[in-house]
Amino acid sequence: KKARIDKTTDRIPMYACQRSTPLQHHNKQFTDALEVLEEHALYRDDPNSEARALAFRRGSATLKSLPYKITHVGQLKNLPYIDSTNSSKAGHCKKIITEILEEGFSDEVEGVTNSEFFKSMKIFCGIFGVGPSTARKWFYDLNLRTLEDIKTKKLTLTKDQTLGLRYHEDLNKPLLLEEANHIAKLVRETCTALRSGCTVTVVGGFRRGKDKGHDLDLIISHPIEGNEEGMLAMVLEKLDEHFIYTEKKASNTKRQTSLESRSTMDHFEKCFSIFKYRHEGSAKQSQSNILHLEGTWAAKRVDLIVVPKSQFAFAVLGWTGTKHFEREIRRYVRSEKKLVLTSHGMYTLDTNESISADSEEEIFEKLGLNFLPPSERCC
C-alpha cells in the first residue's frame, strides 16, 4: 500500500521526504562546504542564483541521508543530485566533494569563505530584519563592510533593523534548548490559564531535536475549532512585560482557499517577536506565575503562530522544517501525487478539493510516504 515512489537511482530516493535524514550524519565536511556555496548563491543577485543554491542544497541533503562516510570518489556514483550525467549542477557538487577528498579542502569554497563579499553579507544578513537585497545595497552602493560601518553610518533603518542592531549581540547568540523550554512553558501556562484546553506546541528546529536555534517557533491551538481565536492578542497582553517587540500579522483565510495564492508563505495569524529572557536566578517567580524581570536578561526571537484544529497537523508539518524538507515534500506531492500541500491543508491540483488529516502520520499515509519523525527531517 505504502508504495515507495521509485524515481530512485540505485537505492537512494530522489526526494528528501522519502528518506531518513538524521541531525547527526557522517559527511559534515562535505555538506558544510556545499552549504557555504548555497549560502553564497543566495547572497548573489543573478537570475540563476536560486537554482544554483538549490542544487548545492540538494547535493548536501543527499550526503546527509547516507548512513556512512564518503571516503572515495567511487562512492559518489548514482547519488541523486551529485552524480548525474545530464546535470552540470550535480557535476559542480561532485567536483567540490572530489576536491575535498583529494586535497582535504576545496579552493572554490575557501575562496568564497574568505571573500570580502561573503564575509560582509554574512554579517549584514545576520542582523534581524536584513535580507540579501538590503545587504547587497550596503555592500555595493554604500561600500559598507563591517557591523561597525552599519552602526556608525547614518542609515535609514526599518523598525526591525533598528532593533536588530540594538540587540545584535543577544540575537546572534544561539537560543539554547533550556531557554526555549522555559519560554514555551511560560507561554503554555499563560495560554491554558486564559482558556482551558489550549495547546502550545514547539515546532521548528527544536522539534527536530536541535539543542540550539536562532529562534523559538510555537504553535498555539485548541482542540475545539474556533476556540483558538483571540488567543494571540490575549497572550501578548498577559505577557506584555516579557516582550520587547511584537510584530503581529493578521490571518488571511480568504486568500488561503484560492489556488494562485498558495505560496510558500502561510496565512495564519502570527507574531514575530523579541522576547525578554531573564537569566536563571535573576528573577523571582510570583504566585500569579508572572516572572518579575530583574537583573540580567537577554533578547530572544520567538514566533507565535495561531492555528485552528482542522489545520493543526498541516501547520505542525509545515513549521517543523527544515526549509529544504518542506520544499521537497511539496515538490513530491505536486509532481508525484498531483496534490498541493501547504501549512493549511492538502488539495487536489485539478479540482481544488480539500483532503483532511488529523495527524502528521495521517498526512504521510495519505501521501504514500513512510512516516518520518521530526528528528529524521534534518535535510
Ligand code: DCP
Ligand atoms: N517555515 C515555513 N514558512 C515560513 C516560516 C518557516 O515553512 N514562513 C518553516 C520552515 C522552518 C520552520 O518553519 O524549518 C521554522 O523556521 P525557522 O526559520 O525558525 O527555522 P528552524 O526552526 O528550522 O531553524 P532555527 O534553529 O534557525 O530557528
Ligand code: MG
Ligand atoms: Mg526556528
